[in-house]
Amino acid sequence: MKHLGTKELETQRLVLRRFVINDAEFMYNNWANDDEVTKYLNWESHKNIDCSRNLLENLIPNYSNTNCYHWAIVLKEINEPIGKINIDRYSDGIKTVHFGYCIGKKWWNKGITTEAVTAVIKFFFEEIGANRIESDYDPNNKYSGKVMEKCGMKYEGYMRQSDYNNQGIVDTIVYGILAEDYFRKKN
Numbered sequence: 335m336k337h338l339g340t341k342e343l344e345t346q347r348l349v350l351r352r353f354v355i356n357d358a359e360f361m362y363n364n365w366a367n368d369d370e371v372t373k374y375l376n377w378e379s380h381k382n383i384d385c386s387r388n389l390l391e392n393l394i395p396n397y398s399n400t401n402c403y404h405w406a407i408v409l410k411e412i413n414e415p416i417g418k419i420n421i422d423r424y425s426d427g428i429k430t431v432h433f434g435y436c437i438g439k440k441w442w443n444k445g446i447t448t449e450a451v452t453a454v455i456k457f458f459f460e461e462i463g464a465n466r467i468e469s470d471y472d473p474n475n476k477y478s479g480k481v482m483e484k485c486g487m488k489y490e491g492y493m494r495q496s497d498y499n500n501q502g503i504v505d506t507i508v509y510g511i512l513a514e515d516y517f518r519k520k521n
Contacts, residue, residue: 416440
């Protein structure tokens with residue numbers, strides 16, 4: 335893969351860009367402080383804005399690495415971050431990336447997450463040269479699976495007690511898409 339780092343991506347309604355320290359307030363207010371948003375994630379809700387600021391202070395220096403992919407999902411209409419999408423692991427050997435995302439509750443069920451994930455999938459296949467993109471989710475979070483399906487990803491399996499989140503040890507459902515599937519559908 336030809337790593338390019340967190341390059342700005344744009345869609346009809348969104349700009350996916352690097353976080354800046356001034357995003358801490360938006361991060362905290364728009365999603366990171368909400369127990370419903372973090373219910374199926376493996377990090378706890380932020381108790382105060384300092385938690386969000388500390389996270390960004392630790393994240394931002396990583397943008398100098400071309401293999402760091404961590405986008406703020408910015409809704410153009412209000413020009414503020416409403417969520418995030420990131421690559422949490424990858425393998426250059428098999429050209430695979432695994433992503434995760436979250437978005438503020440106020441913007442659920444509006445197709446925004448699907449729009450962001452679609453942009454990231456396009457970026458990794460068309461610019462980075464990935465062969466496989468994957469993600470997984472807690473079966474109790476069925477809407478996350480719907481996002482993956484809408485983005486052209488395919489169900490690949492059910493793994494028992496294979497992860498943890500704020501609910502404890504949980505099962506996961508795995509979805510993936512291959513470059514050949516992406517380019518076949520595009521053409």
